Amino acid sequence: MFGKKGILILLSVAALTVAAAHLALPRQEVARQPSNPSDKQVPPGFSDETYRVSVDLINVFCSVWHKDTGAFITNLTRDDFAIYEDNKRQEIKNFARETDLPLTIALLIDTSQSVAPKLKFEQEAAISFFHSVLRDRDRAALVEFDSGVTLVQDFTNDPNKMAKQIKTLRAAGGTALYDAIYLTCDEKLIREMGRKAMVILSDGEDQSSTRTFEEALEMALKAEATIYSISVNRGGFFGVGDTKNGDRIMKEFSEQTGGRSFFPFKVEELEEAFRHINQELRSQYSIGYLSSNPERNGAYRKVEIRIAEKGLRISHRRGYYAPSS
Structure with missing residues (x-):
C-alpha cells in the first residue's frame, strides 16, 4: 500500500519481469491501503494480482567474514558449510x-519530517552508492516513504536516472516504514x-503504517529479500535523543533476513555503510x-547455516515460509 513517500531502489536481474505497463511509470502518489483487505486500492505501478513462485529448491544467500578483521571470506567451498532446517541437517x-x-536492490529512504536535517546527506550517499554498485545486468527502481509510499522511478540500469530522481526528494509527514517494506516486497521483489x-x-x-512489523517481516521473508538497514535517527549523526526502539526495529529486520544494520554518527560513516553493503553484495555464497x-502447509521453518572453521562469522536469513498446497 503505497501512500505518499518512501525510497525504494531496486536493482534487478532481468528475469521474471512484469508487464511493461506496470514497470515504466512516472512519479505518482499512491493511495494508502484501507484496513479491510477487500477494499484495497492498488497503487499505480503495482499489480492487483497475487503473484507467487512455487519452487521446491530452497536457496539461501549468506556472507562470511573474519570476526576480528571484518574482511569478507570468499574462497570457501561446499564442504565448509552445513545447513539445517528446524534443526535437521x-x-x-x-x-x-x-x-x-x-x-535486485531496493533502497528505501525515509523522507518523513523527522529526518529532514539529514536528507541532503542521505541523497548524496545514495547517489554515490548507485554509481558504484549498478552494473549492466542490474536494474534499479526508486520509492520514497513518509506518511505513505510513492513509486518514484521504476526499473532502470541507468544510475544517472536514479540520481536525478533522488535529488527531487523532499521531507514531510510521518513514517510508514512497515507499509513501505510490505508493499515493496509483495508487489516488486517477490516477482524477481x-x-x-x-x-x-x-x-x-x-507512525503511519496500516501493516504491522510482523506482517512486513513475513513478507520480506517470503520475497527472500535481504534487508540492510542504516539508522538516521535523532541519536545518530547531526542529532541527539533516545531512539532505542527505532534502532531495535531496524536491527531486527536485518538480522531476521540475513542483512546487517548500521548506526552512523557522522556523514563519513554513512558513506562507509553504503561501501560496506556494496562489498558484501559482491561477496556472497548461494546454498x-x-x-x-514434504509438508506444504505454509508454516515458518527455521534455517541455520554452520561453518566449521573457527574465527568466522556468518549472516543469512533465519528462515522461510513453506509453500502452501
Whole structure:
C-alpha cells in the first residue's frame, strides 16, 4: 500500500519481469491501503494480482567474514558449510559464489519530517552508492516513504536516472516504514529471481503504517529479500535523543533476513555503510537444498547455516515460509 513517500531502489536481474505497463511509470502518489483487505486500492505501478513462485529448491544467500578483521571470506567451498532446517541437517544440492551475478536492490529512504536535517546527506550517499554498485545486468527502481509510499522511478540500469530522481526528494509527514517494506516486497521483489536486497535509510520509528512489523517481516521473508538497514535517527549523526526502539526495529529486520544494520554518527560513516553493503553484495555464497519436510502447509521453518572453521562469522536469513498446497 503505497501512500505518499518512501525510497525504494531496486536493482534487478532481468528475469521474471512484469508487464511493461506496470514497470515504466512516472512519479505518482499512491493511495494508502484501507484496513479491510477487500477494499484495497492498488497503487499505480503495482499489480492487483497475487503473484507467487512455487519452487521446491530452497536457496539461501549468506556472507562470511573474519570476526576480528571484518574482511569478507570468499574462497570457501561446499564442504565448509552445513545447513539445517528446524534443526535437521539438509543435503546441499547447489553451491555457488555469487560475486558478479545480477542483483535486485531496493533502497528505501525515509523522507518523513523527522529526518529532514539529514536528507541532503542521505541523497548524496545514495547517489554515490548507485554509481558504484549498478552494473549492466542490474536494474534499479526508486520509492520514497513518509506518511505513505510513492513509486518514484521504476526499473532502470541507468544510475544517472536514479540520481536525478533522488535529488527531487523532499521531507514531510510521518513514517510508514512497515507499509513501505510490505508493499515493496509483495508487489516488486517477490516477482524477481536471484539475489534480492533492500537497503533502508530510516529512523525506524513507524507512525503511519496500516501493516504491522510482523506482517512486513513475513513478507520480506517470503520475497527472500535481504534487508540492510542504516539508522538516521535523532541519536545518530547531526542529532541527539533516545531512539532505542527505532534502532531495535531496524536491527531486527536485518538480522531476521540475513542483512546487517548500521548506526552512523557522522556523514563519513554513512558513506562507509553504503561501501560496506556494496562489498558484501559482491561477496556472497548461494546454498540450495531440497527440504526433507514434504509438508506444504505454509508454516515458518527455521534455517541455520554452520561453518566449521573457527574465527568466522556468518549472516543469512533465519528462515522461510513453506509453500502452501
